[in-house]
Amino acid sequence: MTSLPNLSSEYAEVFPELVKAAAPAPTPEPQLVVLNHELARDLGLDPEWLATDEGIDFLLGHRLPDAATSVAQAYAGHQFGGYAPVLGDGRAILTGELTVDDQLVDIHIKGSGPTPFSRPGSDGYAALGPMLREYLVSEAVHAQAIPTARALAVITTGGTILRETEQPAAVLVRTGPSHIRVGTFQYVRAQNDLELLQRLTGYSLQRHYPAATGENPGLTLLAQVVEHQAKLLSDWMHAGMIHGVMNTDNMTIAGHSIDFGPVAFLDAFDPNAVFSSIDFAGRYAYGNQPVIAEWNLARFAEALLPAIMQPADEQVMSQDEAIREATEAVVTFRHIYSTTWADRFNRRLGIPQAGTAELGTDLLEQLRAADADFTSFFANLADVARTGTIPEETSPELSTWYTQWLQLQPDADQVAALNPVYVPRNHLVEEALTAAVTDHDFSVFHTLLAAVTTPYERHDAFAHLEQPASMAYSLNYQTFCGT
Numbered sequence: 123m124t125s126l127p128n129l130s131s132e133y134a135e136v137f138p139e140l141v142k143a144a145a146p147a148p149t150p151e152p153q154l155v156v157l158n159h160e161l162a163r164d165l166g167l168d169p170e171w172l173a174t175d176e177g178i179d180f181l182l183g184h185r186l187p188d189a190a191t192s193v194a195q196a197y198a199g200h201q202f203g204g205y206a207p208v209l210g211d212g213r214a215i216l217t218g219e220l221t222v223d224d225q226l227v228d229i230h231i232k233g234s235g236p237t238p239f240s241r242p243g244s245d246g247y248a249a250l251g252p253m254l255r256e257y258l259v260s261e262a263v264h265a266q267a268i269p270t271a272r273a274l275a276v277i278t279t280g281g282t283i284l285r286e287t288e289q290p291a292a293v294l295v296r297t298g299p300s301h302i303r304v305g306t307f308q309y310v311r312a313q314n315d316l317e318l319l320q321r322l323t324g325y326s327l328q329r330h331y332p333a334a335t336g337e338n339p340g341l342t343l344l345a346q347v348v349e350h351q352a353k354l355l356s357d358w359m360h361a362g363m364i365h366g367v368m369n370t371d372n373m374t375i376a377g378h379s380i381d382f383g384p385v386a387f388l389d390a391f392d393p394n395a396v397f398s399s400i401d402f403a404g405r406y407a408y409g410n411q412p413v414i415a416e417w418n419l420a421r422f423a424e425a426l427l428p429a430i431m432q433p434a435d436e437q438v439m440s441q442d443e444a445i446r447e448a449t450e451a452v453v454t455f456r457h458i459y460s461t462t463w464a465d466r467f468n469r470r471l472g473i474p475q476a477g478t479a480e481l482g483t484d485l486l487e488q489l490r491a492a493d494a495d496f497t498s499f500f501a502n503l504a505d506v507a508r509t510g511t512i513p514e515e516t517s518p519e520l521s522t523w524y525t526q527w528l529q530l531q532p533d534a535d536q537v538a539a540l541n542p543v544y545v546p547r548n549h550l551v552e553e554a555l556t557a558a559v560t561d562h563d564f565s566v567f568h569t570l571l572a573a574v575t576t577p578y579e580r581h582d583a584f585a586h587l588e589q590p591a592s593m594a595y596s597l598n599y600q601t602f603c604g605t
Contacts, residue, residue, distance in 0.1 A: 126180060127167055129190040129218035132226060133300070136325060139318055140306065141193035144215045146183040146293075147235025147246070151280025154178055155250070155292065155564070156257060156571075158274050165220055165227060165274075165297065172275070181275050181295045183217040183231055190218035194237035198312055199305035199371030200421055202405055207312050209305060209371050210239025213246040216301060226329060228301055229274075232256070232294040247283045250276070250292040251555045252383055252602075254567060257294065258554070259382040262546045262574035268357040269350075269378035271298035289559065299378060302326055304347075304418055305371030307425040319429045330376045338439075340430035343375075344451045348419050350377025352458035355415045360466050362388035362496045362545070364408045366398035366601055370418045384601040387545050388496040389590045391489040397548070399600040416455045423448040470500065470540045472507060472532035481527065488520045495590040497545050501580075504538035542577035544584060546570070548599050549591035 134141045159169040171177045179185035183192050194211035201209075215234050219226040233248025240246045257273035264270050275295040283291045302322075310319050323339050327346070336342030354377050358365065365372070366384030374380050386397035393409025401407070406414060423430075431444040439447075467482035468475050489499060506512065512524045550570055557566040573584040591599070 126185065126187045127220060129187050129220060129229065130226075131189065131191045131193070131218050133195075133216065133219065133228075133302075134191050134193045137318075137322065139313075139315075140196045140309070140322075141216075142196070142210075142238040144192055144194035144211070144237040146192065146215055146217075146231060147279075149182055149184070149277075149279040149281070149293070152178050152182060153278045153280065154181075155276045155278055156254070156567075158257075158261070158272070161272055161274055161297065165222055167220075178277060181231070182277060182293060183215055183234065186217060192217045194239050195301055195306070196239065196309050197303050197305035197371050198309040199303070199369050200308075200418070201369040201371070202401070202403075205308075208239070208309070211237055212240040212244055213237065213248060220297075226300065228298050230271075230296050230298065230301060232296065233291065234293050245283065247279075247281075247291050248294065249283055249285055249289040249559075250278055251289065251559045253292040253294040254555055254558055255551060256296070256382045258551060258567070258571055258574065259385050259546050260296070260379070261571065262577070263361070263363070263379055263382075265575045265577050266357075266361055266542055268361060268363075269354055269376075271296050271378060271380045273297075298374070298380065299376035300329060300374070301380070302329075302375045303371050304373040304375070304422045304425070305369075306375070307422060308370060311425040311428070316428050316432065319426070320433070323426065323429045326375050338430060338433045338437075338447075340426045340433055341447055341451060344419075344423055344426055344430070344448060345454070347375055347377065347422060348451055348455050349458055351415055351419060352455045353377070353462050354379065355412050356459055356462040356466055358411060359408075359463065360470065361542075362391075362408075364388070364395060364397060364406070365411065366396075366401060366406055367603060368406045368411060368414045368418065370421050373415070373418045373422075383603040386548050386599070386601050389548070389596040390493045390593070391486060391496045391499075393490070397599055397601045399602050412455075412459055415459075416452065419452050419455055423452050469536065471503070471527065472534065472537040472540075473527070473530045481523075485523055488517070488523055492517055492520060493593070494520075497542065497547070498588065498590060500541035501543040501588070503532075503541060504534045507532045507534035507537050539578060542574075543580045544573040544577045544587050546574050547587070547591065548601075549595055550587060 162169040192215050196210045198207050199209050214232045217229045236246035253276045257276050260270050260273050264272055273296050277293045279291045281291045282288050323343050327343050331346045334342050334346050364386045372381045384398040395408040396404045431439045512521055554567040554570045557563040573587045
């Protein structure tokens with residue numbers, strides 16, 4: 123490339139009240155560890171150029187076009203149920219936006235050093251292992267067609283940071299539709315600035331839901347976010363994904379997954395599964411996720427309430443009416459989620475929708491009773507559909523379920539196309555990160571990355587990646603937010 127990519131700073135220019143200037147810390151000896159060539163090309167970037175010194179400087183935010191200004195974004199949030207009025211990007215920076223197919227795409231770097239929003243005692247840096255985890259998991263989620271932020275690169279800085287041990291410091295370069303969160307609206311609501319709230323509401327609609335119509339922008343935005351989050355949660359549940367830190371500052375307005383530090387995946391099916399080291403009460407357990415999402419959306423509705431009451435200077439709605447309308451919008455989450463979940467389940471089972479409403483819930487009950495591996499069970503369903511042979515050592519109850527399912531003549535090809543063989547199993551992720559960080563061997567990471575980014579294609583070379591961890595490992599496994 124002869125010139126820097128055409129990066130803009132629209133969000134920073136439109137909302138100076140919601141950002142603070144932030145410069146990435148110096149990187150003494152940056153080294154590109156992993157680069158997402160496919161994503162780079164989709165963004166109109168040249169992967170070969172990104173691997174040059176100039177390209178790495180661009181990714182790190184050290185070399186930006188004149189039109190771009192790097193900033194840290196302000197937001198608030200409920201964290202494990204407790205409200206924090208000011209959070210913000212404490213170790214992340216928005217370097218700008220690319221325009222791709224007339225849509226803005228954020229370029230956001232994480233682990234880039236302290237910002238004006240860094241918490242006391244935080245250095246703003248990140249270790250290599252957690253950044254590789256975010257890269258691996260986000261790309262695996264994307265490969266399953268789940269809306270998500272995506273990883274463009276991981277770059278070591280040449281420095282080290284002290285956590286439990288001394289570790290190489292690294293920066294994650296990620297992309298997404300935006301980083302506007304429920305917590306962004308909570309921050310604005312706390313400023314008691316109606317004009318700013320109306321402006322953020324209109325901007326969010328224009329940027330993320332331009333086709334949405336309605337006389338009341340606040341209600342229109344609320345309805346769109348509720349719908350997209352309901353569908354996203356259905357995706358998470360079908361993937362066996364446990365986000366681990368579903369705070370309101372981690373729920374995006376665009377309806378995509380973000381922040382994968384404590385994310386884990388089910389081994390045996392268990393609605394009570396919790397892996398996050400800081401989720402002591404199980405608030406964000408696997409089975410609680412839809413309930414928590416609706417709770418978060420209720421907080422979003424509260425933040426939007428003044429804009430709903432007064433969408434324009436000449437239009438005023440009473441508080442009681444606004445609360446009623448907002449509550450009705452939030453409650454639709456349940457219907458959208460359950461409908462989407464059931465439809466997705468039927469498609470995964472390769473069966474028509476009529477007459478099968480209880481088949482999915484009955485299956486999950488049997489999987490829980492049998493401590494069955496979640497991913498393996500669904501990955502092997504296509505073979506059962508093709509052969510009509512129920513696996514040996516199947517419990518009588520599960521055998522009855524198989525028989526009922528086979529009587530519906532499931533579409534084996536559809537089953538194979540919608541049930542992943544490979545997911546980022548927790549023990550495999552840890553093995554890959556340990557090999558990369560401790561042994562400087564990235565082959566394990568790249569093998570796992572190749573498998574989880576082609577998750578529906580079974581390969582002999584990846585056979586070892588299908589095996590679940592031991593029960594003892596799963597019961598004692600913990601994830602961390604990652605710094």
